[in-house]
Amino acid sequence: MFNLLQKAHRFHHTVSFFSGINDQCSSLKSPSNSLKLVHAQLVKIGLNFSNVYLGNRCVDLYFKSGSPKDAVKVFDDMSSKNIFSWNLYLKVLVKCSDMATARRVFDEMPERDAVSWNTVISGDHAKEMHCRIVKKDGCYSNLVVGNSLIDMYGKLGLVDYSLAVFLSMERVDVISWNAMISGCCTSGYERFAFHQFWVMRSSGFEVDEYTVSAVLTACSNLRNLEKGKQMFCFSTKMGFHGNAVVCSAAIDLFSKCNRLGSALRVFKESHMFDSAVYNAMIACHASHNMEENAFDLFVYSLRESIRLTEFTLSSVLHSAAVFVPVEQGSLLHSLVIKTGFETEAIVASSLVQMYNKYGLVEYALKIFSKMASRDLIVWNTMILGLADNGKLFESIELFEKLLESGLHPDQITYSAVLSACSYGGLLEEGMAVFSSMPQQQRGVVPTNEHYNCVVNMMIRSGLINEAIYFLYLLQWEPDSRIWESLLLACGDYENLELMETIADRLMELEPHSPLPYLSYLANTYEKRGRWESVVRLRRKMEKVTRKEVADISWIGIKGHTYSFEANPTFHHGRENVCSILGFLKQDMSTGDDNVFIN
Template sequence: MYPFLRKAHGLHTTSLSFYSNLIDRCLSLKSLGVAKLIHAQLIKVGFNCNTFLGNRCIDLYSNLGKFNEALQAFDDIPNKNIVSWNVSLKVFVKSGDIDGARCLFDKMPERDVVSWNSIISCYASNGFADCALGMFSEMQNNGVRPSGFTSSIMVSSVTCARNGKQIHGCIIRNGLNLSNVVVGNSLIDMYGKLGLLDYAFAVFFTMEELDVISWNSLISGLCKSGYEELALNQFYLMKSAGYLPDEFTISTVVCVCSNLRDLEKGKQFIALCVKVGFLSNNIVSSSAIDLFSKCNRLEDSVKLFEEINRRDSVVCNAMISSYAEHGYKEDALKLFVLTLRDNIRPTEYTLSSVLSSASSLLPAEQGSQFHSLTIKLGLESDMVISGSLVEMYASFGLIDCAMKFFAQTNVKDLISWNTMILGLTRNGRVAEALDLFKELLVEGPPPDRITLTGVLLACNYGGFVDEGWSVLSSMEKKYGVIPRLEHYACIVDMMSRAGKLKEVIYVVETMPHNPSASIWESILRACSFHGDLKLTEKVAEKVIECEPESSLPYLLLAQAYEMGGRWESMVRVKKAMKERGAEKMIACSWIGIKDHVFVFKANDILYYGGQDVDLVLRLLNQEMEDEGCGSTI
């Protein structure tokens, strides 16, 4: 028997305050066993039907994560007041049961601002921003005046500029002026996330009172919108105005240095962290690990990570991502396994990095185990995870699995759409990729440069020259995306494959970017294939200028001379290749079978089974040609 329960044992007329104090003690202990003992005593003396103590029991079970017991306590109260309903509504909100929350909300005999805040928060925290906005409007139509907390919830769930400005207007109309620091900070953060920095500065300058969070929100918004230098200037102004930076401030400016790839400035901020003792904060440490990684100092990232005594998911995620970004994907997977053994719960970002590593290293069977882990952790519906799963299955060539999972995803962000379009394209399903793009235009977010790169690749692989050219010429006007070098590279390759050599040369000469080596290489292959020796010589010179160590221009030029019977020229080119030390490219591919990954390098095929493997490859190639997927040999 717990000592503080002895007084209650056998007493049926104990005051309400005594049991309320017991519940307070239980909340501090966070003990389910004690909670059940107290509840049993209340049932024994009949106090479970008391509205006040019943409400306390609901809150107690809710805080302990026992939602069924909380709702049972709610049902035991015969005379429910608005607090009873509100506390029970929060039970559904905490458990993430949106349908249950809405059902209870609709049954409430009366609703106050707390009730509305709970249901709005339920929708907002589960990603249903439109529903949250609808309830916010309905709340005002029912004559309930929003509180500062309501505004904070709405501001944090905004996904587009129009809704953000509407909510800002509602805040002003409801008399919540910028003397409220919390509301002001929420608005700065909202406008920063939306990239509306003029509005963020306007709110900042009109606030009657500022605090560290105000400065942090502004600096963070500038960093996320790509204004790194301006973010650093605001940090210096913050210090000169007498505000002391906290851990979040320092982690943000270290991230700024990471984006700028400015190691020297980053080191200065890390030195400041050491001086004031912030480096022990894992958020700051993770930012420092990311800085070293992005500045190509992975060894320093590893050294800092090894010096951290208490590791959490934030630090481990930073190190896993660093390994993955530098190509050390096996190390990323090993560290992930170690974090699981240490009972460190992976975040969605950790799993995203791991899924990316798994798709290039592991067989599909083991990749599906990571999918099972995301389900077990309840992260499968997360947009970051769903995009990574789609990418993983597409990388494995399991494009039907990727499509099935994509279709089942409730909330699709642009990354998911882009991943699926690129996945279909790279797996030869170009017509489906273009159909999906049309579907995106109807029901999805506006396309970006990556979306249009995927569409142009699909046009390239499918030989849809007219459609590809139409997309490129209308990108800026129709979608607000200025064509970049990667878009022109797709068009050049597409037209080169179609044999439109004169047109492709015109495109290269008139495009607003300097052609890359890959663009000239696409044209060179086409020239060589179509036997245009004069143009082959001209383009080969361009490739050598851009990439002198590449062997491709020498090999294709030598081949062209050989086909034209110019033997002396062929010998001269091969000699020049040898003298300049041009590296011969070795192509490779790999396949995962059970627990092994087999790598096939060019001219290495005899090692893996000689004529049998060659025969199978040719049969597969013939089958692909029959299905219109193009030749690979």
């Protein structure tokens, strides 16, 4: 009896301990090493997974910590299983994109509930599972299953299917409306989302914070500041202004509408240490080229133990590629591995971009090759990274592998590979890629970016007249970059008449930029001794030239990053720098060349 009581007491403490670990894992995303130690200790004290509760907890914890293989192993070792065990196992399989096994397990389950259906619906065979649900159990009488179908079709961009399910349901609730509105935002039907919100309100349904957040997201996507302000005022009236979901959506709205001050005000007035709010503000700083602010806020969030998410790390890695020295970028990579986010596509894509920006293409390729699934964004990032780092043929080869993978290139893909052809002067290969664009699916239409690459390819091959004729045949208004490329080429061949024609066109497109005239045309006038034309040109430019943008640079010293602007009176240590400069000028004037020699 004593042994039984002792084992029961030990079991009680084990259950309590697992519950605490579960809460910690949910909030901190603990690494799997700690769980393996707990697992080993359970085996050591004789509490293996003959108990269903402990087995389910361990499967759940391994799954949340990013160790699906360990989760599957624990499931296989469990001597008894319930419906919760099978549903956890299904989640693991779907998360690993092993839909074939998930379908087989689903068919072999001794019993199924709404969670089972919802889990398997979230995989790749959505329409097939929908048909099975309607045929076997009927989904429209089950509110949970119907809502899951609406949400699933919305995430897949199939709004017509979402609407069909929504209209066929016997009863809907606020979750149904939220799923419908969110699906419209995800699929690019923001105006229909506004209409759905109006119908929802007219039908007497009470909105919640998720409804407001979804409508704010629609306003963000459309860059509709006025509607967004109205919605934010409505959320304040409803008492949602202190909600993290609403605040993060409002920050995103103001950020995308170039209202950085308003976004910062919402962030400061929220007084919340929430990951969603901090993610939104970090992304806001990063998108407005305020990488230093984004990085400082990220460091502050770490000090306050705010839970990291894949979106936090993605924004910070994006900033690191611009602002942070390579050593600190490597430390961020280590943090990604430690927190278990290296398998997340958005984080891996940001790592690829960061290493490409650093010029460490081999590191970027290593991460790219290890990704379990690659979306078009990471393909584009890698192709462009290879092109920017001089790996031109490798960039073209990767483009060909993309075509073989079954993904459809978009405008960014073609811009990247045409850039590679342009840098390398690969006219034949570049024209073949350009010619294939209109024939590709998904409506990829050439833009000025692509035309600029083609023109540069022709210019580097010495085909200036052909480039001009190419633009003439397009019946497309070239932008200033294309004209500048032609102007530079004409300067090399000293075609002054054509240069003046192009310069006049550039003046119409960008009247406040002195670059076309002063850099190209004025130099040509000086070479030919046409000083009167030089003076006339410079006077003309003085009337239209506005304030120049100050240059800025960064340098990392002993783990700290210092920024320097073109104005010498506004940077770190300006007093010391100015005093040293004065000292050097004095020594130079005295002609003492050995001042620093002992």
